[in-house]
Structure formats: C-alpha cells, structure tokens
Amino acid sequence: MSTKFESVFQKDTIGIGRRKRATARVFLVPGEGNIVINKVPGEKYLQYNVTYLNTIWAPLKELNLEKQFDIIVLVRGGGLTGQTESIQLGVARLLCQMNSQNRSILKPFGFLTRDARIKERKKYGLRKARKAPQYSKR
Structure with a gap:
C-alpha cells in the first residue's frame, strides 16, 4: 500500500510497531x-x-518531547487497543533511532x-x- 506519506518520509524514519493483529507505521x-491516524x-x-x-504519548512524555513532535500514523488490523499499543511501540522505536541515548x-x-x-x-x-x-457420559 503506497501512500503520499511514504513518498514524503524516508524508509529510515519509519517506526514500525505490532501488537496482536495490528501493525502501525509511525512518522515523527x-x-x-x-x-x-489514517488521515483522521x-x-x-x-x-x-x-x-x-495517554498510551501513545507516554514515550514522548518520559523524554519531555510531547510539544516538539507531531505523530503521523498509518495503522491497519486489530482493534483500537491493539492499534494504540502498536503505535506506542512504533513511537518508542523511532525515538531510539533518532537518539541512541533514549533507549x-x-x-x-x-x-x-x-x-x-x-x-x-x-x-x-x-x-x-x-x-x-x-461431554455426555450417557
């Protein structure tokens, strides 16, 4: 699935998170x-x-970066809880890519x-x- 987001952002600036059946591609x-999230x-x-x-913002709040970044997400599969937790993992992975000390x-x-x-x-x-x-005995 190719979208206009992927043409704007490079492959190395994508944080991928998965949880249950949900997969999120996160851009900061x-x-x-x-x-x-999904253009909404x-x-x-x-x-x-x-x-x-709060679950999505938690990694940014720990690093005091919540007002410095916008989160753009393409997510598919699963329900809202699985999608939310997959977004959180994607955000955390992306923050670690940006600065290795964040890990x-x-x-x-x-x-x-x-x-x-x-x-x-x-x-x-x-x-x-x-x-x-x-089970029926008789």
Missing part, C-alpha cells in the same frame, strides 16, 4: 503535538479515549518490549482454540 515530524485526527480516531491518547530511558518503562501474545489457532475437533464440545 517537528510540530506542536498533534496526532494524525487522533482524538477522533481513538473516540476521544484519554487512556488511548536507556525508555527500556525500563517497557516501551520497547514487543508483546508477543497473539490469538491461538483453532484446533480440529474443538469449537475454538481450547473450547471442547459438551
């Missing part, structure tokens, strides 16, 4: 602290949920840890991954 541009204002996209917004600050907060938990696959003979049909 100098600005005054706005979020744009971040507050509207995240349904004005303060928890989601030692962000690592203890867990911003650089990829959460590997994904949905378990369905097995044959079962209704879901582990849910079995009702």
Whole structure:
C-alpha cells in the first residue's frame, strides 16, 4: 500500500510497531503535538479515549518531547487497543533511532518490549482454540 506519506518520509524514519493483529507505521515530524491516524485526527480516531491518547504519548512524555513532535500514523488490523499499543511501540522505536541515548530511558518503562501474545489457532475437533464440545457420559 503506497501512500503520499511514504513518498514524503524516508524508509529510515519509519517506526514500525505490532501488537496482536495490528501493525502501525509511525512518522515523527517537528510540530506542536498533534496526532494524525489514517488521515483522521487522533482524538477522533481513538473516540476521544484519554487512556488511548495517554498510551501513545507516554514515550514522548518520559523524554519531555510531547510539544516538539507531531505523530503521523498509518495503522491497519486489530482493534483500537491493539492499534494504540502498536503505535506506542512504533513511537518508542523511532525515538531510539533518532537518539541512541533514549533507549536507556525508555527500556525500563517497557516501551520497547514487543508483546508477543497473539490469538491461538483453532484446533480440529474443538469449537475454538481450547473450547471442547459438551461431554455426555450417557
């Protein structure tokens, strides 16, 4: 999927974050602290949920950079929670690319840890991954 964002930004300035089925491509541009997710204002996209917004801003707040950058994100897959956490990982990775000293600050907060938990696959003979049909003795 090629977009106008990718032509403006170089490959080395993309922070990629993943969580569950969500994948986020994050770009940081100098600005005054706005979020744009899939060409929609971040507050509207995240349904004005303060928890989601704080999750995205957390890495920048730890480095006192929240009013210096705008966050532009292209995200696909998953739900809002997975997308939010994938954006957070993308932002943290991008900050580490920009300055290697940021890594030692962000690592203890867990911003650089990829959460590997994904949905378990369905097995044959079962209704879901582990849910079995009702057992009848007689």
